[in-house]
Amino acid sequence: MLEKLERPDEVRRWKGRIPVSHRYTPGVAGDVFFTALRDRGVLLGSRCDSCDYTYVPARLFCERCFAELSADAEVGPGGRLVSFTISYTGLEGEPLEQPVAIGLVRPDGADAAIVHRIVETGDEPLEIGQRMEVVVKPDEERTGSIHDIDGFRPTG
Amino acid sequence: MEPRVAVVGIGHAGFAPITAGVSYKELMFEAAQRAYFDAGVDPRTGVDSFVCCSEDFLEGTSIFDEYVPDQLGAVQRPVQTVAGDGLFGFVTALMLIRSGIASVVAVEAHSKVSDVRSLGAIEAFALDPVLNRPLGISTLNVAGLEMNAFLERTGLSEEHCAMVASKNRTNALDNPRAAYPAHLSVEDVDDSTPVSWPLRDLEVARRADGCVVMVLASEERARQLTEAPVWILGAGWASSSPSLESRLWGHAESTTRAAEMAYRLADVGDPAEEIDLAEVDDVYAFRELEHLEALGIATGPELASLLEAGDLDIGGEMSVNASGGSIGQGNLFEANGLVRVLECVEQLRGEAGERQVDEAYVAVAQSARQVPSTSSAVVILANDAGAGG
Numbered sequence: 433m434l435e436k437l438e439r440p441d442e443v444r445r446w447k448g449r450i451p452v453s454h455r456y457t458p459g460v461a462g463d464v465f466f467t468a469l470r471d472r473g474v475l476l477g478s479r480c481d482s483c484d485y486t487y488v489p490a491r492l493f494c495e496r497c498f499a500e501l502s503a504d505a506e507v508g509p510g511g512r513l514v515s516f517t518i519s520y521t522g523l524e525g526e527p528l529e530q531p532v533a534i535g536l537v538r539p540d541g542a543d544a545a546i547v548h549r550i551v552e553t554g555d556e557p558l559e560i561g562q563r564m565e566v567v568v569k570p571d572e573e574r575t576g577s578i579h580d581i582d583g584f585r586p587t588g
Numbered sequence: 589m590e591p592r593v594a595v596v597g598i599g600h601a602g603f604a605p606i607t608a609g610v611s612y613k614e615l616m617f618e619a620a621q622r623a624y625f626d627a628g629v630d631p632r633t634g635v636d637s638f639v640c641c642s643e644d645f646l647e648g649t650s651i652f653d654e655y656v657p658d659q660l661g662a663v664q665r666p667v668q669t670v671a672g673d674g675l676f677g678f679v680t681a682l683m684l685i686r687s688g689i690a691s692v693v694a695v696e697a698h699s700k701v702s703d704v705r706s707l708g709a710i711e712a713f714a715l716d717p718v719l720n721r722p723l724g725i726s727t728l729n730v731a732g733l734e735m736n737a738f739l740e741r742t743g744l745s746e747e748h749c750a751m752v753a754s755k756n757r758t759n760a761l762d763n764p765r766a767a768y769p770a771h772l773s774v775e776d777v778d779d780s781t782p783v784s785w786p787l788r789d790l791e792v793a794r795r796a797d798g799c800v801v802m803v804l805a806s807e808e809r810a811r812q813l814t815e816a817p818v819w820i821l822g823a824g825w826a827s828s829s830p831s832l833e834s835r836l837w838g839h840a841e842s843t844t845r846a847a848e849m850a851y852r853l854a855d856v857g858d859p860a861e862e863i864d865l866a867e868v869d870d871v872y873a874f875r876e877l878e879h880l881e882a883l884g885i886a887t888g889p890e891l892a893s894l895l896e897a898g899d900l901d902i903g904g905e906m907s908v909n910a911s912g913g914s915i916g917q918g919n920l921f922e923a924n925g926l927v928r929v930l931e932c933v934e935q936l937r938g939e940a941g942e943r944q945v946d947e948a949y950v951a952v953a954q955s956a957r958q959v960p961s962t963s964s965a966v967v968i969l970a971n972d973a974g975a976g977g
Binding site: 437440442443444445447448450456458487488495514515516517518519520521522523524525534536543544545546547548549560577578579 | 786
């Protein structure tokens with residue numbers, strides 16, 4: 433290692449790719465959540481009475497006390513903005529043509545919060561703690577994925 | 589914690605934005621040579637066990653444990669890889685010695701991130717594949733959400749975060765290994781492009797290649813090997829609520845819990861009083877403040893006064909990231925935790941040169957794995973004087 437490279441094009445490198453494809457199972461609770469979202473346009477959570485905590489999306493177990501839960505607590509569509517960020521760059525740091533607002537909204541009746549885009553931001557600057565609403569796609573466009581939600585919009 | 593375990597050897601290599609022409613194995617070999625020389629051990633006969641830290645996707649391979657033994661002197665020896673931050677490997681080494689399985693252990697972590705062509709995609713791949721990943725959000729967005737929630741809760745401002753970035757880049761000017769030293773003003777940081785507002789470009793640690801290797805030894809072996817052991821007084825590690833949906837936003841909860849464990853083991857009652865210097869995660873500038881709060885060094889409003897008075901600078905009340913942190917030295921990914929221990933060891937040995945902190949007896953090193961993960965580890969280190977002889 434006494435000889436140092438002085439020209440970058442002298443570096444020998446081999447380009448490779450990692451071919452990865454996968455199938456992700458949302459699980460029993462995830463299935464109930466996405467089915468309710470698709471068929472009824474609602475958010476289903478799971479209530480843990482002993483922890484006094486409502487998860488959303490629904491889940492089969494409580495991470496706090498390890499109890500088994502059921503997916504039957506309907507929450508939202510109104511809620512409050514827990515935090516937000518304005519994204520100016522894409523995944524690899526490339527500048528975005530239009531900045532994108534991303535929000536974290538705690539739906540009414542839930543303790544957990546959901547991450548999604550903020551649509552229809554309007555002229556007023558966003559403020560943590562303000563009222564928001566979950567915007568669900570029209571019935572015929574929903575397929576049972578997180579994209580069945582268009583995003584959040586401020587409601588005052 | 590009795591019997592004690594000490595760091596008896598340190599070595600590093602790289603710490604540059606690009607290490608052109610050198611493979612990660614050669615970086616590891618160079619750092620390992622230095623660490624074994626510093627400790628005065630032959631890895632083939634004098635090291636009982638080896639621990640490496642790596643994440644497969646960042647290495648561009650799978651099952652990375654098969655790629656580590658040869659350049660460490662660990663072929664045909666007990667060796668394992670930990671898929672996590674270097675500080676988790678460090679505490680694994682500590683446990684190997686405390687349990688009596690080994691007397692001398694080498695721990696290694698590295699970054700060859702200049703070889704990674706799709707870093708953003710790999711990081712985004714850490715997000716939940718069903719709920720979060722389809723939205724195309726990045727880890728910078730997760731950091732932006734966290735920063736906004738943290739500032740809202742504590743009343744700290746964007747300018748306080750800019751002060752952290754300015755301090756750490758400036759500290760790095762006195763650190764010969766730092767990859768990103770700069771005279772950077774608070775205004776320079778404030779004027780930099782927002783990447784995921786309120787997070788700005790100059791508040792995000794730039795990537796760097798590098799490797800750190802350390803040799804740990806039992807008290808008995810440490811006394812034989814070195815006159816300047818750095819004792820591990822306590823260690824702790826914890827997770828927070830992992831999912832974006834149920835985590836406690838705006839708090840470094842895992843650091844709070846890891847610190848509680850480390851302080852309990854080290855018998856630290858008043859960290860601000862008993863600790864002389866801190867090396868903490870600052871991959872995003874605001875995280876330094878979030879972790880200092882979680883470490884019990886100061887609350888939000890107190891942090892503002894400390895920053896404004898220069899009390900977190902080298903020579904201040906509590907030197908924080910005297911090394912320059914990740915913002916000054918570079919983001920070395922899974923090696924970040926060991927980089928923080930490396931600085932603490934140099935400081936406690938009195939070998940930190942221009943950036944030497946006066947009266948450095950007890951140090952805390954804290955590390956958190958990259959956002960969106962919520963795992964943290966904390967270790968308390970002391971020289972002979974700090975450990976009570």
